[in-house]
Amino acid sequence: MLFDLRLTTPNFRLNIPIIATVIVMKQKVDIENWIRKEHYNFFKQFEEPYYGVNVNVDVTVAYKFVKDNGISFFLYTMYQSLAASQIIESFKYRIEGNDVFIYDRIDASSTIPRANGTFGFGEWPFHPLFEDFARDANKEIERVQSNNLLERKALNNVIRFSSLPWVNFTSLSHARMFSFMDSCPKVSFGKMTEHHGKRTMPVSVHVNHALIDGIHVGQYIDCYQELLNKGF
Numbered sequence: 001m002l003f004d005l006r007l008t009t010p011n012f013r014l015n016i017p018i019i020a021t022v023i024v025m026k027q028k029v030d031i032e033n034w035i036r037k038e039h040y041n042f043f044k045q046f047e048e049p050y051y052g053v054n055v056n057v058d059v060t061v062a063y064k065f066v067k068d069n070g071i072s073f074f075l076y077t078m079y080q081s082l083a084a085s086q087i088i089e090s091f092k093y094r095i096e097g098n099d100v101f102i103y104d105r106i107d108a109s110s111t112i113p114r115a116n117g118t119f120g121f122g123e124w125p126f127h128p129l130f131e132d133f134a135r136d137a138n139k140e141i142e143r144v145q146s147n148n149l150l151e152r153k154a155l156n157n158v159i160r161f162s163s164l165p166w167v168n169f170t171s172l173s174h175a176r177m178f179s180f181m182d183s184c185p186k187v188s189f190g191k192m193t194e195h196h197g198k199r200t201m202p203v204s205v206h207v208n209h210a211l212i213d214g215i216h217v218g219q220y221i222d223c224y225q226e227l228l229n230k231g232f
Contacts, residue, residue: 024107024157029093029100036211040100043210047178052186052206053214054171055221059192060199062228072134074189077201078161079133080227081187082108082126085159087223090216094156095183095208103157108137109184110161112144120144121152130232160186168193172204183208 031037043049059077066073085091085106092103107125114120122140127133164172168191176182190202203224205217 025104026094026101026157027104029102031100034100039213040210043208044095046209048176049208049210050174050176050182050186050206051209052172052174052204053217053221054169054202054204056200057203057221057225057228058198059201059228060197061231063192063199065231071130073192074163074165075134075137076130077189077228078108078110078137079126079130081161081203081224082106082133082159083227084220084223085185086126088216088220090212091159091185091207091220092157093183093211095181095210096156100211101156105157107155107158108161109152109155109158111163112141113163114145114148116148118148118150120147120150123153123155123158156184158184160184162186162188164188164190165192167191169202169204174206183211185212 031040034040059073062076062080063073066076089102092106094101094103105126107123109121109123111119112122122137122144124133124136124140127136172188172190174186185208186204186206188204190204192199192201203221205220207217
């Protein structure tokens with residue numbers, strides 16, 4: 001099944017099909033003939049190869065859309081973030097041992113708050129249809145909120161999401177275990193604020209520089225903004 005997200009931004013045009021598969025597939029990258037060979041070999045040596053940016057995205061249209069359709073703002077913003085990662089190819093690369101793989105689908109791994117003030121980790125797949133995505137997400141949220149465990153699956157084809165809806169942050173850092181080789185992007189959402197009828201939300205994007213450069217982060221953010229405004 002092919003799901004084609006077609007979008008046009010002022011700076012680039014992307015017509016990349018999304019493959020919606022039950023089994024996640026990956027393909028090994030030929031590093032010796034990869035255009036990013038030199039950049040990969042340089043940045044993979046760093047003790048801290050991650051860098052991050054923080055931007056305010058316009059969620060005026062997105063907020064009206066979710067209210068009109070009675071859907072979760074959090075799940076909608078995550079869904080469109082994941083949809084952008086299916087389009088921007090560099091967000092599908094992962095380092096595994098001494099190899100680099102490109103995945104055909106990127107799923108969600110997210111912190112989930114509990115009523116007792118703690119949180120858990122949950123994982124669920126990306127689906128081209130929001131209804132399917134939200135169905136699996138709500139099942140996982142219910143499962144995580146029903147216990148007090150702190151468990152996280154060892155998955156590579158994910159974006160690690162977190163949400164700080166209490167904080168209109170202007171920067172953000174992450175706890176890191178440097179002995180663990182990680183290459184999954186990390187996306188965090190902050191507090192939505194309104195000013196003169198315009199709603200904005202801070203979004204932090206942290207990525208591994210061995211795989212993703214600034215131009216790719218810029219493409220991802222532009223793509224994400226357009227998808228937020230697009231709806232379904």
